[in-house]
Amino acid sequence: MNTFLVELATRLMDRWLTALVAPGLLWIAVLVAGTRLGQDTPFELDQINDWLDWLTRQPALQTPAVVILLAVTTVLAAGSVGLLAGALGGLVERCWALPGALPPAAWLLAARRRRWDWATRRLRTTVLHAVELEAQRADTGRTDALALRRQRQRVRLGLARPVRPSRIGDRYVRTAERVRRVNGLDDLALVWPRLWTVLPDSLRTEIAGARGGTSDAARLFGWSMLYLAISTWWWPAALLGAVVFAVATVRARSTTENLAALIETAVDLHSADLSERLGLPTAHSRVAAGHAITDQLRGSSSRDNARDAH
Known part of the structure; x- marks a missing residue:
């Protein structure tokens, strides 16, 4: 058990460092450089060298305790910026589904x-x-x-x-329409949590990885926004933001396509397993089986719906 906890903590720390702290440190470095250079002299790197030399001569920075405190503060600040980028990425993901x-x-x-x-x-x-x-x-x-x-x-x-x-929103809609047309599942959002429980571990791992890829791509959009914010002090940061935005766009479309294809695969291969687990009778077609699953989960049936219509 201790070995498992240590391994889990190590993985979480690695992910925290790679996904939040490292990009956050880079953003902080660009922010500091931008505020020191300004809009008038955006490429006068000698100013940065002079400022760093001045910092190294400060008596307070010769104290180990102060250096450690400054390093810890910087790491925490970088992690906070990474969390902000993640929050912006979550907002971007919501915008995809508008x-x-x-x-x-x-x-x-x-x-x-x-x-x-x-x-x-x-x-x-x-x-x-x-x-x-x-x-x-x-x-x-x-x-x-x-x-x-x-x-x-x-x-x-x-x-x-x-x-x-957005094109990503169009891809999600096409997935829902295909699942409805081919498998008869009229409400994929309703069926998916139940279907997830009958999927094999290998497929769930692939879907989870693809889902993480879409979140990472959305986080890149968040980083592009943060770099664009620095451009108010240092205009070359807008170029960095544009590059990150372009990379995020390519990655988002690729990861979304992969995720949608995996979801369609999961429904095609395992909707019958869900029907069996729900105890539904064998249907005469895949579409009819999907309608039966949806009706069961909604707590209604086609006969009830027809009666309500009259």
């Missing part, structure tokens, strides 16, 4: 739809032009290449017309 009914999410959804519709019209025009050329037995090579390029441009905007303010 339906886009109210501003400013509604404005973003409308803008995404306008861009997608514009790309669709361009693609349709190009395809029609290619069809006309083919009917005239003319060379369609350049037009076909243009149509392929415009199709790729539209795919980069989304596989279908946006229904959420």
Whole structure:
């Protein structure tokens, strides 16, 4: 038992250092450098060297107790900044799931739809032009290449017309729709906690890892916001924030795609196991079995719903 507790504490400490303290120390270093350099002389690194030399000559910093206290304070401050970045990341994850009914999410959804519709019209025009050329037995090579390029441009905007303010939100919606269409589970959020209990350990570990990856990507968005905040004192920090934001965007889309695929896999392979654990009779189709699971968990049945409708 003691060995297990020591191993658990070691892992938690490693994660705390790598996920919170190390990035926090880097942010604090950028903050200190930015406040020392300022907006007028953003790249005068000699000022940093002079300031560090001045610090090393201070009598108080020659005392070991003061140095230890300063180091501990810095580590705690870095951890606090890391927690703040994590909190901002949690807010970002909530924004991914927004339906886009109210501003400013509604404005973003409308803008995404306008861009997608514009790309669709361009693609349709190009395809029609290619069809006309083919009917005239003319060379369609350049037009076909243009149509392929415009199709790729539209795919980069989304596989279908946006229904959420973000592409990640669209991916979550597609997962819920596929689960409803293929497996008959009308309410994935209701079914998922029960389904989780019947999944094998290997699949649960992969899903948990993918879920952690999405949280890490969201935390990167939080770090980008914190770097952008430093730009009020030192404008090059905005460049750092933009780079972190770009990396976070790529990672978020990748990890979300992986998580959604694993969720779909779990439902496809183990919804029948959940039906058996719930003691439901064998259904004539996968969709019917999914409807039965949903009705059971809602405490209702299709017959009850039909009676209520009348």
